[in-house]
Amino acid sequence: MTEDEAVDDELLTIGAFAARARLSAKALRLYDRLGLLPPAQVDEASGYRYYRAEQIERARLVALLRRLDMPLARIAEVVEAPDGATAADRLAAYWADVEVRMAEQRTLAEYLRGRLSGRSSQMYGKYEIETVDVPEQVVISETRHVLAGELPTWIEASLGRLEEAARGCGGVTAAPFVVYHADVSMESDGPAESCVPVADEAAARAWAEKHGRTREAKVSVLPAQRLAYTRITKAQVAHPQILAAFEAVEEWIAREGLEQAGPCREVYFADWEAARAQDPVCDVAFPVR
CATH class of the missing domain: 3.20.80.10 (Regulatory factor, effector binding domain)
Structure with missing residues (x-):
């Protein structure tokens, strides 16, 4: 049996789980290595990873959070939250930090454009x-x-x-x-x-x-x-x-x-x-x- 073959109703191979979670096996191995989504079971002899169906939602959530460029430590805080409301609050707190950083970077980019284009006097005119x-x-x-x-x-x-x-x-x-x-x-x-x-x-x-x-x-x-x-x-x-x-x-x-x-x-x-x-x-x- 290969690592991608089905096992039973209780455990899914990494290939079967990846297909149901709509993720790649490579991504699942990465999530395992990062401690975000460890397999339910690992065969000691072959090293094959097996997952349970109830882990699918967590796998999809981790993938979506990574698309937000969320640091691994913050992802762990969200997926390990005791309930949905707490997880949502933690996501909201992260996104508030992102918006502050984006506002700072937007202001910095505007400052640098003014510097590089020689529009300093125009830029200064924005200040009262x-x-x-x-x-x-x-x-x-x-x-x-x-x-x-x-x-x-x-x-x-x-x-x-x-x-x-x-x-x-x-x-x-x-x-x-x-x-x-x-x-x-x-x-x-x-x-x-x-x-x-x-x-x-x-x-x-x-x-x-x-x-x-x-x-x-x-x-x-x-x-x-x-x-x-x-x-x-x-x-x-x-x-x-x-x-x-x-x-x-x-x-x-x-x-x-x-x-x-x-x-x-x-x-x-x-x-x-x-x-x-x-x-x-x-x-x-x-x-x-």
């Missing part, structure tokens, strides 16, 4: 630039040398620590922000400084005295200043497409005859986790005079 006067602020901060690939994780972690610390410093008084003291890219590591404005300067200085050495933490009193800024969406925050927003603000500052009065920053005013790809979440800003 405004100014805002910011009062004096007491700020607690962490500074770190970080590359672009590490930046999102560090921003989330550092702002989380600072917002927690702010509870003991009279509370947060304004939107947190990240200052770039030098270029942060795939080759340049800044440094960047995460900042949270707080109410109580004395408590902030006590906090900085305690934590300053471990995380390059400090407290600063920033003077009142004017910011030129543009508001961008969650999808536009990704590097390097966010550079277009910075460049648009820089061009506007020069055109208006203003002068940059400090390093650029990103001001995060929205709930990042709750925001969708096209929701405004961040102001890209420069101090000006």
Whole structure:
């Protein structure tokens, strides 16, 4: 008997199972090797694989999920879900991640097309630039040398620590922000400084005295200043497409005859986790005079 011949009503050879599942035997061997669809039985002597009819639905589901370019670990989460509702929720969560990534890639492609075609001025015209006067602020901060690939994780972690610390410093008084003291890219590591404005300067200085050495933490009193800024969406925050927003603000500052009065920053005013790809979440800003 060959591996493709029928066995009985209980077990199906890989050939018979492949025909009923509308998949190739090669695909089934791959799913077995990946741990997504192991055979019901493997003959010890011949190594032939045998499947049960009730595995057909799982085989078809795995094939469809792979067509979504779903990573193997996420496929396993879906097919091993305890019920259909949970499986559907896990698929929905994966697809939400895909849509965020696609929105980011769409924005990146648009940025690169503008760069390559020399349409920078046209691209900058999509950004609405405004100014805002910011009062004096007491700020607690962490500074770190970080590359672009590490930046999102560090921003989330550092702002989380600072917002927690702010509870003991009279509370947060304004939107947190990240200052770039030098270029942060795939080759340049800044440094960047995460900042949270707080109410109580004395408590902030006590906090900085305690934590300053471990995380390059400090407290600063920033003077009142004017910011030129543009508001961008969650999808536009990704590097390097966010550079277009910075460049648009820089061009506007020069055109208006203003002068940059400090390093650029990103001001995060929205709930990042709750925001969708096209929701405004961040102001890209420069101090000006």
